[in-house]
Amino acid sequence: xxxxxxxxxxxxxxxxxxxxxxxxxxxxxxxxxxxxxxxxxxxxxxxxxxxxxxxxxxxxxxxxxxxxxxxxxxxxxxxxxxxxxxxxxxxxxxxxxxxxxxxxxxxxxxxxxxxxxxxxxxxxxxxxxxxxxxxxxxxxxxxxxxxxxxxxxxxxxxxxxxxxxxxxxxxxxxxxxxxxxxxxxxxxxxxxxxxxxxxxxxxxxxxxxxxxxxxxxxxxxxxxxxxxxxxxxx
Numbered sequence: 001x002x003x004x005x006x007x008x009x010x011x012x013x014x015x016x017x018x019x020x021x022x023x024x025x026x027x028x029x030x031x032x033x034x035x036x037x038x039x040x041x042x043x044x045x046x047x048x049x050x051x052x053x054x055x056x057x058x059x060x061x062x063x064x065x066x067x068x069x070x071x072x073x074x075x076x077x078x079x080x081x082x083x084x085x086x087x088x089x090x091x092x093x094x095x096x097x098x099x100x101x102x103x104x105x106x107x108x109x110x111x112x113x114x115x116x117x118x119x120x121x122x123x124x125x126x127x128x129x130x131x132x133x134x135x136x137x138x139x140x141x142x143x144x145x146x147x148x149x150x151x152x153x154x155x156x157x158x159x160x161x162x163x164x165x166x167x168x169x170x171x172x173x174x175x176x177x178x179x180x181x182x183x184x185x186x187x188x189x190x191x192x193x194x195x196x197x198x199x200x201x202x203x204x205x206x207x208x209x210x211x212x213x214x215x216x217x218x219x220x221x222x223x224x225x226x227x228x229x230x231x232x233x234x
Contacts, residue, residue: 068164180220
C-alpha cells in the first residue's frame with residue numbers, strides 16, 4: 001500500500017517529489033570555506049607506540065585540531081542533503097498555509113437571508129473544511145519540527161568541534177560575527193535548548209533562572225523586548 005493513500009480524504013496542494021541533494025565533495029567544502037588547516041593532507045598519528053585516537057574513539061589525523069576540523073567537515077557533508085531538504089521545507093510551509101487559507105476561504109458559501117452565517121448554510125462542505133484545517137495545523141507543526149531538527153544537528157556538530165579543539169567559554173561566546181552581542185554558536189545553543197525544553201518554557205511563567213539564560217540570548221539576537229524576569233517572551 002502506498003503511504004500516500006493512508007488518511008482521510010485527499011490532500012490539497014500535493015507536493016511534488018523533491019530531489020535529494022548530493023553529498024558535497026570534501027575538497028569542495030575545504031576550498032570553498034578556506035579551511036587552511038585541511039588544505040594539507042593529513043596522516044595517522046602514532047603516540048606511545050600506538051595509533052592515536054580522538055576522545056570520541058576516531059582515528060586521529062595529525063593532531064586534535066586537524067582531526068576536529070576534519071570531523072566537522074565530514075559531519076557537515078553527510079548531513080547536508082537532509083539539512084538542505086528540511087531547511088527549504090520550513091519556508092515552503094508558509095506558502096502551503098497561504099494556499100490552504102485561500103482554499104478555506106473559497107469553501108464558504110455566500111450568505112443568504114435564510115442562512116446569513118456560512119457555518120449554518122447546508123451548502124457548506126464541512127468535510128473539506130475540517131480537512132483543510134487539519135492540513136494547516138500539520139504544516140504549522142512541521143515547520144517547528146524541521147527547524148528544530150536542523151538546529152539540533154548543527155549544534156551537536158559545533159559543540160563536538162568546540163570540545164575537540166578545547167575552546168574556552170569566552171571563545172565560544174565571542175568568536176565571529178555577533179548577533180545582539182552573542183555569537184552564532186551561542187544563539188544556536190539557546191535555540192536548541194528551546195527545541196528540547198519548549199513545553200517547559202511554555203508553562204513556566206516567569207521562566208526559571210536557567211531558562212532565562214537562553215531566553216535572553218534569543219531575545220537579544222531577534223531584537224525583541226523582554227522583561228527583566230523574562231515575562232512576555234515568545
